[in-house]
Amino acid sequence: MSAERTVHTISPAALRRLTEEGRAPRLLDVRTPAEFRTAHIPGAYNVPLHTLREHRAELRSHLDEDIVLVCRSGARASRAEQALAEAGLPGLRVLDGGMTAWEAADAPVLRGAERWDMERQVRLVAGSIVLTTGLVGILVPGVHLIGTAVGAGLTYAALSNSCAMGVLLSKLPYNRGPRTDVGTVIAQLRDKS
Incomplete structure (x- = not known):
């Protein structure tokens, strides 16, 4: 160690x-x-x-x-x-x-x-995915698991002090200069x- x-x-x-x-x-x-x-x-x-x-x-x-x-x-x-x-x-x-x-x-x-700073963008995307899959999951069984995966990813991001979603968002034209x-x-x- x-x-x-x-x-x-x-x-x-x-x-x-x-x-x-x-x-x-x-x-x-x-x-x-x-x-x-x-x-x-x-x-x-x-x-x-x-x-x-x-x-x-x-x-x-x-x-x-x-x-x-x-x-x-x-x-x-x-x-x-x-x-x-x-x-x-x-x-x-x-x-x-x-x-x-x-x-x-x-x-x-x-x-x-x-x-918008990167953290705010991550919150928007993650929240939108969880909200959308939660609502769609009412009608389509299993879709809620996508929101669960996003939650798991955010938990990992906090524990590892890294953020895959932030890395992906940083590649968008909006975030590149x-x-x-x-x-x-x-x-x-x-x-x-």
């Missing part, structure tokens, strides 16, 4: 203070491009979690240990921290509470077009050195 890793966090207040003092760490926002365009912390780089995982060795050589990882709530950022730690970049921090906590603290945010070009991100990181 392996020991549980400790994820180091930074509070929105502490990050804001560092930013205001001109000592801001590099911010890697691991949300989808669409989420990033909706709202992000000024100066953050968008490197979606799947891109970060695929190119972590490449990114690692352009990052230092003064990095804060950002997502909506902290879950994806924690997975990004683990991926980068496995690539040899320890000591990273995760924004405690993610963008939700950052915005709640009235910290500065750059805003784009408003769109311009594809993140790793070369451009690396050039930007190099220029900031």
Whole structure:
């Protein structure tokens, strides 16, 4: 049995203070491009979690240990921290509470077009499936089992801190923005050195 890793966090207040003092760490926002365009912390780089995982060795050589990882709530950022730690970049921090906590603290945010975040989309799709199969199940025996399967999937998602439905929804055109070009991100990181 392996020991549980400790994820180091930074509070929105502490990050804001560092930013205001001109000592801001590099911010890697691991949300989808669409989420990033909706709202992000000024100066953050968008490197979606799947891109970060695929190119972590490449990114690692352009990052230092003064990095804060950002997502909506902290879950994806924690997975990004683990991926980068496995690539040899320890000591990273995760924004405690993610963008939700950052915005709640009235910290500065750059805003784009408003769109539903991934969690809200998952709730809509899962709820719609359960409601529809529950109603149709009154007339068609066995259809209610689809809703049961969705419930089981949501339970697994909570226990494993992953979400297959969220991954599928992130592939929809609504949730995709311009594809993140790793070369451009690396050039930007190099220029900031």
